[in-house]
Amino acid sequence: MEPPDPVAFVFGATGYVGRAVVEAAARTQGVGQVIAHARPGSSRGAALEAGVGGSILVDRTPLELSPLAHALEACRPSHLFICHGTTARRARREGLKAPYEAVDLGLTRLLLEAAAAVSPPPRVVYLSAIGASPRARGAYLRNRWLAEEAVRSSGLPFTICRAPLLGGPDRREPRPMETLARTVADPTLAVLGAVGFTKLRDRLSSMNAAEAAEGLVRSGFHYMTINRVVQSDELRRVGVYERERWTPESRRDTPRH
Ligand SMILES: NC(=O)c1ccc[n+]([C@@H]2O[C@H](COP(=O)([O-])OP(=O)(O)OC[C@H]3O[C@@H](n4cnc5c(N)ncnc54)[C@H](OP(=O)(O)O)[C@@H]3O)[C@@H](O)[C@H]2O)c1
Numbered sequence: 001m002e003p004p005d006p007v008a009f010v011f012g013a014t015g016y017v018g019r020a021v022v023e024a025a026a027r028t029q030g031v032g033q034v035i036a037h038a039r040p041g042s043s044r045g046a047a048l049e050a051g052v053g054g055s056i057l058v059d060r061t062p063l064e065l066s067p068l069a070h071a072l073e074a075c076r077p078s079h080l081f082i083c084h085g086t087t088a089r090r091a092r093r094e095g096l097k098a099p100y101e102a103v104d105l106g107l108t109r110l111l112l113e114a115a116a117a118v119s120p121p122p123r124v125v126y127l128s129a130i131g132a133s134p135r136a137r138g139a140y141l142r143n144r145w146l147a148e149e150a151v152r153s154s155g156l157p158f159t160i161c162r163a164p165l166l167g168g169p170d171r172r173e174p175r176p177m178e179t180l181a182r183t184v185a186d187p188t189l190a191v192l193g194a195v196g197f198t199k200l201r202d203r204l205s206s207m208n209a210a211e212a213a214e215g216l217v218r219s220g221f222h223y224m225t226i227n228r229v230v231q232s233d234e235l236r237r238v239g240v241y242e243r244e245r246w247t248p249e250s251r252r253d254t255p256r257h
Contacts, residue, residue: 004032004078005030005031005032005033006028006030006031006032006078006079006221007031007032007033007034007035007075007076007077007078007079008021008022008025008031008033008034008035008077008078008079008080008081008217009035009037009059009072009075009077009079009080009081009122010022010025010034010035010036010037010081010083011037011080011081011082011083011084011107011111012037012081012082012083012084012085012127013036013037013038013048013058013083014036014038014039014042014044014045014047014048015044015083015084015085016166016167016171016172016173016209017083017127017163017166017209017212017213017216018036018081018083018084019036019048019209020209020210020212020213021081021083021213021216021217022034022036022052022056023213024210024213024214024216024217025079025081025217026054026055026056028217028221031055032055033055033056033057033075034055034056034057035056035057035058035059035075035077036048036052036056036057036058036059037058037059037060037061038058038059038060039060039062039063040060040061040062045058045060059071063107063110064110065110065113065114068110068111068114069113069114069115069117071114072114072115072118072122073117073118076118076119076120076122077118077122078120078122078123079122079123079125079220079221080111080115080122080123080124080125080156081125081127081216081217081220082108082111082124082125082126082127082151083127083216084103084104084107084108085100085103085104085127086099086100086103086104087175091103098139100139100140100142100143100144101139101143104140104143104144104147105143105146105147105150108126108147108150108151109147109150112124112150112151112154112156115154115156116154116155116156121155121156121157122156122157123156123157123158123159123220123226124151124154124156124157124158124159125158125159125161125216125217125219125220126147126148126151126158126159126160126161127161127163127212127216128144128147128148128160128161128162128163129141129144129162129163130162130163130164130203130204130231130232131144131162132144132145132148132162133145148160148229157226157227158226158227159219159220159222159225159226159227159228159230160228160229160230161212161215161216161219161220161229161230161235162229162230162231162232162235163207163212163215163232163235164203164204164205164206164207164232165178165181165182165185165206165207166206166207166208166209166212167179167182167206167208168206168208168209170208170209170210171208171209181206182206185204185205185206186205186206189201189204189205190205193205199233202232202233202236202237203231203232203233204232207232207235207236211236212235215230215234215235215236216235218238219234219235222241224241225241
């Protein structure tokens, strides 16, 4: 019997990258359905609902264990894209204390727990960030690392994608510090790339949502990236897995403390 068409379930689908992941997954050959999750209270959920159709469905299941587990068991996704996360500004607006622990890490753990009973187990494609490390100074990157660890130890097949700074003129929400960082860093990295530091340029230059989504979907569906960390330079390069020899898994994916 033919296996069923892949079904992609995208958490954080109202976000800058999540929304682009929904569209990139829907364009991917063979994908039967894309389910775009919007949290019930999301102000961006209505815009998401108005803008999608075809193979894309919007799901507004509450972010609680039992309803999420039922929703996932009902649609049995083959791929679970996890693209949510908060910012200090949004957390202040929502009155969240320890926001990265509660949202970036806590919600990832909740989604993994909800997905644990799905059969066959879905592949988790986790949008992480360059710099995620147990030694990271800031709470954001430390919690990203802990969320990566939760993904790695979940027992589910996974692909962790470490994105660089994400942004572009198409980001509706103003993020002045990120825009400033991109404006300064990208031209500098372009010059460094031109004089030979191509890996540095490819790893650190910013990406817009479409580029990141294309990389997430490509990596998430590729057999060579299963149970691996995909670094930002690999995320942006089409065909990288076929063309290049990867460092052995033991060195690539084992953190050096
Ligand atoms: N910005 C960067 O440079 C960068 C770089 C690397 C990785 N990342 C990571 O990539 C992720 C997505 O980035 P993005 O630019 O697409 O972010 P975004 O546009 O801010 O979208 C964030 C998503 O998370 C959801 N969310 C926010 N607060 C939540 C909460 N308290 N509970 C549940 N869901 C919540 C949002 O839902 P609503 O629409 O309902 O608010 C939205 O769907 C971020 O988490 C970030 O950590 C970002």
